[in-house]
Amino acid sequence: MAHLQRDFLSGRxxxxxxxxxxxxxPVFAARAxxxxxxxxxxxxxxxxxxxxTPRPLPDLEIxxxxxxxxxxxxxxxxxxxxNFWATWCTPCVKEMPSLDRLQxxxxxxxxxxxxxxxxxxxxxxxxPFYKDQKLAxxxxxxxxxxxxxQGLDVTLxxxxxxxxxxxxxxxxxxxxxxxxxxxxIALMKAALGKG
Numbered sequence: 001m002a003h004l005q006r007d008f009l010s011g012r013x014x015x016x017x018x019x020x021x022x023x024x025x026p027v028f029a030a031r032a033x034x035x036x037x038x039x040x041x042x043x044x045x046x047x048x049x050x051x052x053t054p055r056p057l058p059d060l061e062i063x064x065x066x067x068x069x070x071x072x073x074x075x076x077x078x079x080x081x082x083n084f085w086a087t088w089c090t091p092c093v094k095e096m097p098s099l100d101r102l103q104x105x106x107x108x109x110x111x112x113x114x115x116x117x118x119x120x121x122x123x124x125x126x127x128p129f130y131k132d133q134k135l136a137x138x139x140x141x142x143x144x145x146x147x148x149x150q151g152l153d154v155t156l157x158x159x160x161x162x163x164x165x166x167x168x169x170x171x172x173x174x175x176x177x178x179x180x181x182x183x184x185i186a187l188m189k190a191a192l193g194k195g
Contacts, residue, residue, distance in 0.1 A: 055169050
């Protein structure tokens with residue numbers, strides 16, 4: 001009888017341990033995916049909201065500086081910071097120089113800031129803005145008809161979405177941020193796997 005009780009208790013412990021491990025695994029994965037952890041959202045990044053789990057982005061189409069279509073899937077292989085902005089948006093204008101410095105601090109072959117202008121008509125406003133602000137490290141991209149904005153549930157400008165090299169959203173921040181601060185760069189490096 002004692003051996004049956006011991007076997008029963010042993011079986012309960014392993015079931016309980018297995019159940020706890022199964023519950024802990026998604027929590028651990030959500031906290032540590034791509035090296036990005038909740039405790040990294042501090043200082044300039046305190047409003048950064050980490051996604052519960054990385055979620056694949058829809059393969060939306062944007063336009064490059066030459067008005068040629070570009071699918072988000074074409075950016076895979078790089079960590080991407082999608083930044084929705086407009087020239088008439090004061091907080092957007094304020095953060096653009098720091099986004100330019102962030103891009104300068106990280107290798108373009110592995111990390112890309114994609115500022116998606118929702119201005120319309122776009123080129124006549126955005127190109128002179130880049131020249132006036134001396135934005136030398138950022139590419140020019142457009143979200144014509146705000147299709148990407150709608151497809152990614154963006155409702156506030158500026159909004160920046162951090163995307164891993166597999167095309168999955170790691171998290172986002174609504175409103176402007178200081179992108180060239182040490183904690184911002186540390187968060188981006190963590191997404192690159194250099195955290």
